[in-house]
Amino acid sequence: MSLLAPSILAADFNRLGENIKILEKSGIKLLHIDVMDGMFVPSISFGMPLITSIRKETALFFDVHLMIEKPERYIKNFCESGANSLLIHYEACKDLKNNLLRIRDYGMEAGIVINPESSVADIEEYLEFADRVLVMTVHPGFGGQLMIEKELSKVRELKRLRQEHGYDYIIEIDGGVTKDNINVAVECGTDVIVAGTAVFSGDIEKNVFVLKEKCEK
Ligand code: DX5
Numbered sequence: 001m002s003l004l005a006p007s008i009l010a011a012d013f014n015r016l017g018e019n020i021k022i023l024e025k026s027g028i029k030l031l032h033i034d035v036m037d038g039m040f041v042p043s044i045s046f047g048m049p050l051i052t053s054i055r056k057e058t059a060l061f062f063d064v065h066l067m068i069e070k071p072e073r074y075i076k077n078f079c080e081s082g083a084n085s086l087l088i089h090y091e092a093c094k095d096l097k098n099n100l101l102r103i104r105d106y107g108m109e110a111g112i113v114i115n116p117e118s119s120v121a122d123i124e125e126y127l128e129f130a131d132r133v134l135v136m137t138v139h140p141g142f143g144g145q146l147m148i149e150k151e152l153s154k155v156r157e158l159k160r161l162r163q164e165h166g167y168d169y170i171i172e173i174d175g176g177v178t179k180d181n182i183n184v185a186v187e188c189g190t191d192v193i194v195a196g197t198a199v200f201s202g203d204i205e206k207n208v209f210v211l212k213e214k215c216e217k
């Protein structure tokens, strides 16, 4: 059983509010929000003002994925915009532990993200400070890429470590999820499955119905 988290990066920004209402009606509980700075990743998406604006209209959980350098500069700002969790890249900050603790201090859930080139061993010492761990199943920066399925082995590893040490972080994957490969992610025990293109291209309600059904198996 997994939870589906639509990534609004793939939404129609001209109709963002309407798109979010459709998601709420379809039983979605968590929105994945991709912030890109054009430095940590090549592209630029959106930032605090957009989050502040959609926060006014919805009580959904905002899972905010920061693909930015030195994310510690903006912890307070994202908290004030209405983020419920902040997911920061292992590759993007010098003092990961301190940043995770600061995120928690602001009352948000603290998440670690790893790119395909980083291993679970790289972040093992920080797992006790994490409420969420996000495994990238594509190289971050763009929606609509193909999933690198071998990255799912990190989900199994994270589950094993969670059990071994009695941690309680939520395990997420992000990138390249489709109706055809979502089963594999559900079967390996992913708690939260992020999907952009698969949710927003075509009929959102129908897509959510199909993907959610597969998540709930
Ligand atoms: C990729 C982002 C993803 C992206 C997923 O850099 O972190 O959250 O929006 O999009 P899809 O599901 O289209 O791969």
Ligand code: ZN
Pocket (backbone or CB within 6 Å): 007, 032, 033, 034, 065, 174, 194
């Ligand atoms: Zn993301």
